[in-house]
Amino acid sequence: MKALVIEDTLTTLTVVCQQLERMGIVPISARDCAAGLKLFEEHRPDIVLLDIILPGMDGLEVARQIRTMEAGTEWTPIIFLSARTSDDDVSQGIAAGGDDYLTKPVSMSVIGAKVRAMQRIAQMRYSLLVLTRRLNEANQELQRLSAVDGLTGIANRRHFDQTLEREWRRCLRAAQPLSLILFDIDCFKQYNDALGHQAGDECLRTVAAALGAQLRRPADMVARYGGEEFVAVLPETDLKGAMMLAEKMRRAVEFMAISHPCSVAGSNVTVSAGAANALPSRDSNPAALLEMADAALYDAKRGGRNSVCSRTAAALDPSGTEED
Numbered sequence: 001m002k003a004l005v006i007e008d009t010l011t012t013l014t015v016v017c018q019q020l021e022r023m024g025i026v027p028i029s030a031r032d033c034a035a036g037l038k039l040f041e042e043h044r045p046d047i048v049l050l051d052i053i054l055p056g057m058d059g060l061e062v063a064r065q066i067r068t069m070e071a072g073t074e075w076t077p078i079i080f081l082s083a084r085t086s087d088d089d090v091s092q093g094i095a096a097g098g099d100d101y102l103t104k105p106v107s108m109s110v111i112g113a114k115v116r117a118m119q120r121i122a123q124m125r126y127s128l129l130v131l132t133r134r135l136n137e138a139n140q141e142l143q144r145l146s147a148v149d150g151l152t153g154i155a156n157r158r159h160f161d162q163t164l165e166r167e168w169r170r171c172l173r174a175a176q177p178l179s180l181i182l183f184d185i186d187c188f189k190q191y192n193d194a195l196g197h198q199a200g201d202e203c204l205r206t207v208a209a210a211l212g213a214q215l216r217r218p219a220d221m222v223a224r225y226g227g228e229e230f231v232a233v234l235p236e237t238d239l240k241g242a243m244m245l246a247e248k249m250r251r252a253v254e255f256m257a258i259s260h261p262c263s264v265a266g267s268n269v270t271v272s273a274g275a276a277n278a279l280p281s282r283d284s285n286p287a288a289l290l291e292m293a294d295a296a297l298y299d300a301k302r303g304g305r306n307s308v309c310s311r312t313a314a315a316l317d318p319s320g321t322e323e324d
Helices: 010-022 033-043 059-069 087-095 108-146 157-174 188-195 197-212 239-255 286-302
Strands: 002-006 026-030 047-051 078-082 100-103 178-185 221-226 229-235 271-278 308-312
Touching: 002 010, 002 033, 010 026, 010 108, 026 033, 033 059, 047 059, 047 108, 059 078, 059 087, 078 087, 078 108, 087 100, 100 108, 157 178, 157 221, 157 229, 157 286, 178 188, 178 197, 178 239, 178 286, 188 197, 197 221, 197 229, 197 239, 229 239, 239 271, 239 308, 271 286, 286 308
Parallel strands: 002 026, 002 047, 047 078, 078 100, 271 308
Antiparallel strands: 178 229, 178 271, 221 229
16 A cells, blocks of 8 residues: 655654554655645555645645546545644635545554544445446346347347337438348248257357348347347448348358258248338338338248348338238
């Protein structure tokens, strides 16, 4: 532990430093304000013992500057040592940032007791900061886990819903387009029935990884929409860009060459995709964009699967879409 002592009287400075050394504390001494502030910045001591009457600026201003120099969660106990004894002097010292106020002449045993008390407070505060940091880390991890699909490791439906709402509002403010791509693994029920649920789970993980690997922009996101369905959110992307990416993602899954003994779309696992695009407005909502993507996905499945179809805002059927 290090203690900074700022005291212009050499006798008092020497005695206080000797007392600190007997307590196992390393003293750092200064006899004027400028030197004291410089030493504080260099050493960041654990405690400061500070005279009020000093050459140049007084100790009150030194305390204020120390509090300004501290950043974020830093806190250094400050004990004033002063010949000023009035209640107003004590009040000013505490208001300036002091934590205790001892009047001279000060007993060395009293200084020792006060320093030990400040040590305990500093240690309790440090323990509280460590606990708070751990709780924050735990909360961040819980928040991360609440946004992740447990099976595939990508974003879950809840996180997708939140992201879609957020990106819709952002694109609305920026007058930028927003695109969605819905994916469905072709004939997945037959795959599960033929090979079992363990193989089905592994298939879902592989497809999720293949789809996610095609995203290049930080704002783009792929999520598990539900069951064997996945969805990609593409902010500031027009329909042409969404179609190009959807085709790239479709080919990536096909390239994995996961054998599918019961698919009508081919001998390997494939996906159908529906891309939709809209320019967000106050008269529309993200649910309409999702309906368009679902309608486009239905078109792809009805057209033979393992393909990509698209819809635009003008093509949305207000009455809804059929389900496969």
